[in-house]
Amino acid sequence: MSTVFAASYQCFLDPELSGAGTTQEVHSFGARLQTRHLVRISHPNCADWYAELSEGDLVANGVTGAYATPSPDHVLVVVNGSGYYVDARHPGQVREVDIDPITQIHAVPDQRLLVLISPWEVTAYAAIGHLWTSSRIAVDGVRFLGTDGRCLVLDADHGDEHPRRVRLAMSTGMIER
Numbered sequence: 792m793s794t795v796f797a798a799s800y801q802c803f804l805d806p807e808l809s810g811a812g813t814t815q816e817v818h819s820f821g822a823r824l825q826t827r828h829l830v831r832i833s834h835p836n837c838a839d840w841y842a843e844l845s846e847g848d849l850v851a852n853g854v855t856g857a858y859a860t861p862s863p864d865h866v867l868v869v870v871n872g873s874g875y876y877v878d879a880r881h882p883g884q885v886r887e888v889d890i891d892p893i894t895q896i897h898a899v900p901d902q903r904l905l906v907l908i909s910p911w912e913v914t915a916y917a918a919i920g921h922l923w924t925s926s927r928i929a930v931d932g933v934r935f936l937g938t939d940g941r942c943l944v945l946d947a948d949h950g951d952e953h954p955r956r957v958r959l960a961m962s963t964g965m966i967e968r
Contacts, residue, residue: 792804792856792857792858792859792866793856793857793858793859793896793898794859795859795898795900796859796860796861796862796863796898796900796903796905797859797863798859798863798866798879799834799835799863799864799879800832800833800834800835800864800866800879800880801832801833802830802831802832802833802857802866802868802877802879803830803831803833803857804828804830804855804856804857804868804870805828805829805830817829817841817842817843827843827844827845827846828843828844828846828855828870829841829842829843830842830843830844830857830868830877832866832877832879832882833879834864834879834880836880837880837881837882838882840882840883842868842875842877842883842885844868844870844873844875844885845870845873846870846871846872846873847870847871847872847873847891847892847893848871848872848891848892852872852892852894852910853869853870853871853872853873853892853893853894854869854871854872854892854893854894854895854896855869855870855871856868856869856896857869858896858898858905860876860905860916860918861903861904861905861916861917861918862916862917862918862919862920864878864879864880865877865878865879865916865920866879867888867896867905867907867916869888869893869896871892872891872892872893872894873887873888873891873892873893874887874888874890874891874893874907875887875888876888876916876920876921886921888907888914889914889921889924890907890909890911890912890913890914890924891909892909892910893907893908893909894908894909894910895907895908895933895934895935896908897935899938899943899961902938902961903917903918904916904917904922904961906935906943908933908935908945909933910929910931910932910933911927911928911929911930911933912924912925912926912927912928912929912933913925913928913933913943913945913959913964914964915961915964922964923963923964924964925959925964925965925966926966928945928947928957928959928966929947929948929949929957930948930949930950931948931949931950932947932948932954933945933946933947933948933957934946934948934954936956938961939958941960941961941962941967942958942959942960942961942967943958943959943961944956944957944958945957945958945959
């Protein structure tokens with residue numbers, strides 16, 4: 792698990808179960824019928840619990856992993872590009888991320904942001920949860936370059952092999968000129 796931010800929980804992607812499986816309830820999320828991944832969440836204020844999450848459609852480009860968020864009680868779990876924002880304190884409290892597929896994830900610790908990037912748009916999570924989602928900024932891919940103090944700096948590909956530099960305000964997700 793990526794732990795740039797402090798976490799009050801532990802998260803295990805595709806944990807090994809004994810031959811008998813688990814006696815705990817498994818909460819299922821995601822409408823896709825493809826492969827599903829099991830996640831075990833351990834939080835000191837509740838019993839361990841399990842979530843079964845659908846993976847995304849773009850196997851080659853989608854990210855997979857568990858990522859600490861700016862909230863110490865929430866984890867972002869991504870399976871082949873499909874993202875889930877999980878409240879580790881409350882079994883079954885899982886929200887699907889509004890962009891898909893997620894192809895890049897970047898922490899911006901000094902702004903307490905977790906930035907998720909798809910080929911077309913960007914979304915950000917802060918300690919309060921989902922902060923913003925940008926408008927569509929590219930046709931054929933977005934590449935994270937870094938930050939410049941108040942903006943995310945990205946290259947947005949418009950299908951003409953000449954990426955355009957885009958700056959998104961970290962507080963709003965709006966394009967800055």
